[in-house]
Amino acid sequence: MRIGILASGTGSNLQAILDGCASRSIPAEVAVVICNIPGVKALQRAESARVPAVLLPHQKFPNREEFDRELVLTLQEHRVDLVCLAGFMRLLGPVLLRAFHNRILNIHPSLLPAFPGLHAVRQALTAGVRVAGCTVHVVDEGTDTGPILIQAAVPVLDSDTEETLAARILVQEHRCYPRAIALWAEGRVQIEGRRVRITGAGPRPDHTLSSPELTD
Numbered sequence: 001m002r003i004g005i006l007a008s009g010t011g012s013n014l015q016a017i018l019d020g021c022a023s024r025s026i027p028a029e030v031a032v033v034i035c036n037i038p039g040v041k042a043l044q045r046a047e048s049a050r051v052p053a054v055l056l057p058h059q060k061f062p063n064r065e066e067f068d069r070e071l072v073l074t075l076q077e078h079r080v081d082l083v084c085l086a087g088f089m090r091l092l093g094p095v096l097l098r099a100f101h102n103r104i105l106n107i108h109p110s111l112l113p114a115f116p117g118l119h120a121v122r123q124a125l126t127a128g129v130r131v132a133g134c135t136v137h138v139v140d141e142g143t144d145t146g147p148i149l150i151q152a153a154v155p156v157l158d159s160d161t162e163e164t165l166a167a168r169i170l171v172q173e174h175r176c177y178p179r180a181i182a183l184w185a186e187g188r189v190q191i192e193g194r195r196v197r198i199t200g201a202g203p204r205p206d207h208t209l210s211s212p213e214l215t216d
């Protein structure tokens, strides 16, 4: 399976996926990394891993549709089967969603459907929840609304700031995203309406993860 990764920033999730492919815990290869912002760390990570890296600055395109069209062409040129958004800070339009229908994944730093959209960690702190986490989901036309593949939970501590909670969640993101992609590559993901069924699951469900602090 060939993965195309779209990233706009640090790319720590990109790195977790690159590492998973290198160690074969994900039976797939990263075919291309596409960034929309010049000079970001995600680009360097792709280059260090000797994976084709493409810079497509969105502001150079007259509108979202033209930008999406170029994304689709680039993904198709690299014969991508599955698109993974990893901190990609652009909304996707119908051109891309149609070309890769039910073949785009995203990771979001909240337990969806709670706190979709921007500043999810801040939203969780403001709401006063005691458990936060992350979600890997299939991308549909809504904002963080698609079918859910994997979630992981972390505790919210009284002392937490947005930074400390985001860091605790990020540790789980780096477990969840490679796991979700591996399940996909193994052909174990079935989308049934809004629900995702993971086939061939063992006695321990491998799509509900918790940080050690929660299971103690």
Ligand code: GRF
Pocket (backbone or CB within 6 Å): 007, 009, 010, 011, 012, 013, 014, 086, 087, 088, 107, 108, 109, 134, 170, 173
């Ligand atoms: C992560 O928090 C992810 O949940 C969100 O964007 C951030 C990307 O971080 N979608 P990184 O670039 O992978 O380090």
